Amino acid sequence: MLTTAANLMDEGGRAGRSGAPTPRQVRRRRAALLQQLVLLGALAVVAGLIVRNTVINLQARGLASGFDFLWQEAGFNVGFSLIQADASSTYGRIFLVGLLNSLLVAAVAMVAATLLGFLVGLARVSPNVPARLLSKGYVELVRNLPLLLHLLLWQGVILRSLPTVREALGLGGVAFLSNRGLYLPTPAAWSAVPLMLLTGAVAAAVAGLLLARRAHRRQELLSPHVAASIGGLVLALLVVTAAAIEWEVPTLKGFDYRDGVKIMPELAALIAALTLYNAAFVAEIVRAGIQSVGEGQHQAATALGLSPRLIMRLVIVPQAIRVMVPPMANQYAHLIKASALATVVGFPDLVNVFMGTALNQTGRAVEIVVLTAAVYLTLTAAVSVGTNWYARRVKLVER
Amino acid sequence: MNIKHAACAALGIGLLASPAAASEGETINAIKQRGEVVCGTSTGTAIGLSTLDNAGKWSGLEVDYCRAVAAALLGDADKVRFAPLEFKNAFAALQSGSVDLLARAATWTYTRDTELKFDWVGVYMYDGQGFLVKKDLGVTKLAELDGASICVSAGTTTELNLADYFRTHSLGYTPIVANSREQNLANLEAGRCDAYTNERGGLAASRLGLGQPDDYVILPEIISKEPLGPIVRQNDPLFRDVAAWTLHALVAAEEFGITQENVSASAEASQNPEIQRLLGKTGDFGAKLGLSNDWAVTVISAVGNYGEIFERHLGAGSPVKLDRGLNTLWTDGGLLYAPPIR
Numbered sequence: 157m158l159t160t161a162a163n164l165m166d167e168g169g170r171a172g173r174s175g176a177p178t179p180r181q182v183r184r185r186r187a188a189l190l191q192q193l194v195l196l197g198a199l200a201v202v203a204g205l206i207v208r209n210t211v212i213n214l215q216a217r218g219l220a221s222g223f224d225f226l227w228q229e230a231g232f233n234v235g236f237s238l239i240q241a242d243a244s245s246t247y248g249r250i251f252l253v254g255l256l257n258s259l260l261v262a263a264v265a266m267v268a269a270t271l272l273g274f275l276v277g278l279a280r281v282s283p284n285v286p287a288r289l290l291s292k293g294y295v296e297l298v299r300n301l302p303l304l305l306h307l308l309l310w311q312g313v314i315l316r317s318l319p320t321v322r323e324a325l326g327l328g329g330v331a332f333l334s335n336r337g338l339y340l341p342t343p344a345a346w347s348a349v350p351l352m353l354l355t356g357a358v359a360a361a362v363a364g365l366l367l368a369r370r371a372h373r374r375q376e377l378l379s380p381h382v383a384a385s386i387g388g389l390v391l392a393l394l395v396v397t398a399a400a401i402e403w404e405v406p407t408l409k410g411f412d413y414r415d416g417v418k419i420m421p422e423l424a425a426l427i428a429a430l431t432l433y434n435a436a437f438v439a440e441i442v443r444a445g446i447q448s449v450g451e452g453q454h455q456a457a458t459a460l461g462l463s464p465r466l467i468m469r470l471v472i473v474p475q476a477i478r479v480m481v482p483p484m485a486n487q488y489a490h491l492i493k494a495s496a497l498a499t500v501v502g503f504p505d506l507v508n509v510f511m512g513t514a515l516n517q518t519g520r521a522v523e524i525v526v527l528t529a530a531v532y533l534t535l536t537a538a539v540s541v542g543t544n545w546y547a548r549r550v551k552l553v554e555r
Numbered sequence: 556m557n558i559k560h561a562a563c564a565a566l567g568i569g570l571l572a573s574p575a576a577a578s579e580g581e582t583i584n585a586i587k588q589r590g591e592v593v594c595g596t597s598t599g600t601a602i603g604l605s606t607l608d609n610a611g612k613w614s615g616l617e618v619d620y621c622r623a624v625a626a627a628l629l630g631d632a633d634k635v636r637f638a639p640l641e642f643k644n645a646f647a648a649l650q651s652g653s654v655d656l657l658a659r660a661a662t663w664t665y666t667r668d669t670e671l672k673f674d675w676v677g678v679y680m681y682d683g684q685g686f687l688v689k690k691d692l693g694v695t696k697l698a699e700l701d702g703a704s705i706c707v708s709a710g711t712t713t714e715l716n717l718a719d720y721f722r723t724h725s726l727g728y729t730p731i732v733a734n735s736r737e738q739n740l741a742n743l744e745a746g747r748c749d750a751y752t753n754e755r756g757g758l759a760a761s762r763l764g765l766g767q768p769d770d771y772v773i774l775p776e777i778i779s780k781e782p783l784g785p786i787v788r789q790n791d792p793l794f795r796d797v798a799a800w801t802l803h804a805l806v807a808a809e810e811f812g813i814t815q816e817n818v819s820a821s822a823e824a825s826q827n828p829e830i831q832r833l834l835g836k837t838g839d840f841g842a843k844l845g846l847s848n849d850w851a852v853t854v855i856s857a858v859g860n861y862g863e864i865f866e867r868h869l870g871a872g873s874p875v876k877l878d879r880g881l882n883t884l885w886t887d888g889g890l891l892y893a894p895p896i897r
Contacts, residue, residue: 231715233730243718320746335747336704411703411749412729421747502733508709512643513732516710519671521647 210522225518226251232513234504236420247514254506255531261423261495261505262535265430266488272431273438278468280443291439298436303494306433310425311501318421321412330405337418339406350400357393360386422503426495434491441483445476478550485543489536496532506531582655582791583628583845591634594621595654598639600737602760603869603877604660605637613637616868617658619858620679620785620802624656627801627850632857641734643710646671649786656798657786660757662712676799678784679861681881681890683777684716685755687762690772692749697776701726706739706748708732713752716779736761750774754781760875797844804851807833807893808860810884815859822852833896840896861891 177185214221226248233243237253238260245253279291298306315335319325324334332339343350364386371378406416449472457467498505499512506528515524586592596617599607605615618637625635638654642661649657650671661667663675686705688694707714709732721728731748733739740761743751753761755773762768785802787795808814811830813821822834831837835848842848858864869877883889 231718233718233728235730235732243715243722315741315745315747322746335745410701414702499734502731502738504732508732512734513710513714516643516646517666517715519646519650519667521650 214522221520221523223523225520225523228518230514231517234509236423236504247510247518250514251506251510251527254504254509257504257509258495258498258506258531259535261426261430261498261503262492265427265434265495266491268427268431269434269438269487269491270484272435274442276435276439277442277446280439281446283464295436295439298432299440303429303433303497304500306429307425307497307500310429311422314421314425321408324408324413330403332406332413335421336412337420338424339413339416339418341403341405341416344402344404346401350397353393353397353400357390357397360390360393364390420503422498422501425501426498426503430491430494433494434487437487438484441480441487442476444483445478445480446472448479449475474550478547478552481543481547481550485540485547488539488543492535492539493532580791580793582788582794583797585652586628586655586794590629591636592621592625592628592656593636593638593654594618594624595638595640595645595648595657595659596621597659598641598735598737600735600764601660601757602763603756603873603875604760605658607637607639614868616679616864617660617785619864619868620805621656621658623801623805623854623858624785624798626853626857627804627846628797630847630850630853632853642708643734646673649673649788652788655787655794659786660754660783661786662754663782663784664712672789673786674789674795675782675784675786676795677802678782678890679802680756680783682754682756682781682783684713684752684779684781685758685777686774687743687751687753687758687771688749688774689743690770694750694774697774697778698724698726700728700750702728703749704729704731704747706731706733706742706751708736708739708753709734712779712781713754717752720778740764754783756869756877759877760869763874793845797846800844801854803893804833804854805858805861805864806884806891807896808851808855809862809891810886810893813855813860815856815863818852818855822849829896 211221227246229243230245230247230250231243234241234250234253236257238256239249239253241249241253276291276294279287280295282288318333318335321334321336324332324339326332330341364383367382367386368378404415406413406418412418446468453471453475454467457471462470495505496507499508502508511524511528515521518524594617596605596613596615599605599613601615601617603615605613605617607613621635621637622632626632638648640648640654640657640659642659645657645659645661646667648654657673658679660680663678667673668675686697686700688700694700705717705728707717707730714730714732717728717730720726731739731742733742736753736757739748739751739753742748744765751758751761755777758773762771762773765771785798787798789795807829808818811821811827811833813830813834818834821830822836825831825834825836828837832840833851835841835850835852839848841850844850847853859867865879865882866872869875870879879889881890883891885892
């Protein structure tokens with residue numbers, strides 16, 4: 157008999173005359189379904205009992221419960237917030253402040269760790285011996301130290317080696333570095349001329365990209381003269397814009413530098429530690445992905461006369477990405493959860509501000525922990541969904 | 556799924572189904588069963604209140620109070636275990652039952668008393684919130700700290716008082732929030748913040764831990780009342796009474812002039828009826844609390860009276876040299892006042 161799909165589906169029984177399930181298969185399927193329903197029912201009962209137990213215990217101890225505290229006034233200030241918040245804000249607003257801070261840290265660290273990890277991973281497999289050795293040393297050293305140690309190290313280094321605010325390091329007279337923060341100038345006012353110049357720069361960049369795409373479609377490269385001139389135009393316009401804007405330069409007034417934007421040392425330490433730590437793991441993932449591409453691909457590309465750089469860019473990496481996506485999803489989820497270590501350095505993220513301070517002031521431990529856990533669950537689930545979608549897009553379709 | 560699996564599942568569900576019931580007197584029963592009192596204190600660096608030295612020995616005003624409670628309840632001041640807690644976790648530890656008693660420089664406030672279902676059994680230190688600044692900043696008044704960065708511990712009333720005071724006086728500031736005293740002091744020394752705010756007793760004690768204590772000064776303004784006292788859960792009224800009357804006994808002993816040295820002699824020889832009742836020579840006052848009649852003698856011979864405890868850890872007999880201020884007897888113009896032993 158031919159090995160048909162219907163035969164293969166049957167686990168031990170024989171296929172029916174027309175491929176329909178036999179009575180034995182039907183019985184086995186019904187039994188499996190029943191077992192699954194019973195298991196689900198048992199899990200639901202256990203969950204319900206846990207919830208009931210918690211509610212009874214809370215009531216027996218007389219502890220207040222409910223989410224109404226979210227509309228009470230918080231009464232404390234937060235050291236860093238992306239939205240307007242002060243001591244008269246509600247706990248709900250403080251929750252948002254913490255959430256946005258956590259998202260900021262996670263987003264910046266994810267991007268930075270991916271970029272750095274990619275570069276280090278490429279260095280790991282490069283024929284250049286110093287690059288290989290250096291990257292190997294970096295990865296081995298960083299991976300084997302706990303993240304907490306990284307955080308404390310960065311915090312200690314920033315706190316003790318940078319000068320105090322009165323003796324801040326001036327960077328060109330427009331930016332200042334001290335152990336109280338990095339102070340950068342910001343644009344004060346956008347008048348008409350800088351706006352026009354900026355629009356011009358953006359338009360030139362877009363035009364350049366469109367030209368490049370048109371050339372790519374025709375399997376050509378953009379002519380080097382055109383590329384250089386467009387690049388130069390964009391750069392020149394940006395420089396003129398920067399010169400034309402009125403910058404708000406941070407100046408020392410009283411206890412601290414006013415005007416301009418301040419980057420907290422705690423934020424810098426957290427992002428630095430998270431980036432360096434996760435970049436080491438990303439580097440290993442990238443290396444594994446690149447080495448998973450068959451040797452034959454490399455040989456065939458060389459036979460076609462491609463240079464090593466083109467081989468990596470056009471042949472190896474696109475195939476390696478397929479293999480890299482699931483471990484990267486894992487790493488992103490880990491990074492998001494590790495950002496909760498902001499408590500250790502004193503950065504006001506969600507866990508520090510909401511699950512720490514707010515929990516202590518209101519005493520609603522169960523509600524606050526449930527809310528925080530729900531936030532992290534949602535974030536990691538979103539990352540998971542996003543990477544699954546991307547994995548499906550780049551998946552090899554076998555015929 | 557066979558019978559064995561089903562039986563295991565049913566057993567597991569059955570165990571989860573019985574909710575834990577809270578009963579009266581459970582704290583005292585748990586202590587008697589365990590044989591020791593579990594006392595929540597600071598992480599061991601609150602100089603004068605609860606410190607841990609290199610030999611693993613605890614000392615301080617709060618430590619002595621806990622030992623007094625153990626002496627009263629179990630007859631032996633050494634039957635006490637100290638649980639070092641960061642402030643953020645202190646209330647949760649008491650709520651959950653992992654400590655019996657919290658003696659951790661926690662201010663008595665309306666919200667904490669009502670919402671968290673705790674009871675303060677009394678006040679062992681009347682304190683107020685102040686600010687510690689470096690002398691070379693040239694700041695002499697609190698109003699000059701407009702726009703400063705101020706170090707504060709997370710989740711405390713000091714954080715809230717700071718926000719309220721600066722808001723009402725239209726002053727700006729940046730909070731540098733840390734989880735522990737050590738981190739705050741490290742930040743202050745490194746210049747990360749300009750001032751450190753805490754209770755003044757705590758500031759005086761913390762200043763000793765700095766590299767150059769004489770470079771720092773405590774500003775004169777007191778911006779809040781900070782009554783510090785021991786905390787118990789609300790579900791054991793008898794334990795609450797024992798803890799409260801231990802504190803009252805320490806103050807009453809100072810009122811009557813009973814010290815660690817003369818307590819046994821006073822128990823025998825004193826003719827003052829109130830001293831006789833306190834030290835158990837007459838009446839059966841101990842039995843009303845479920846304690847032995849000479850519980851106060853055990854307590855005072857173990858730790859001394861309130862004045863001795865204060866002087867030993869925070870006053871003239873210690874490096875802190877804190878003025879007693881409001882922490883003297885009512886007869887000397889302070890706020891310490893024990894109810895009558897009658």
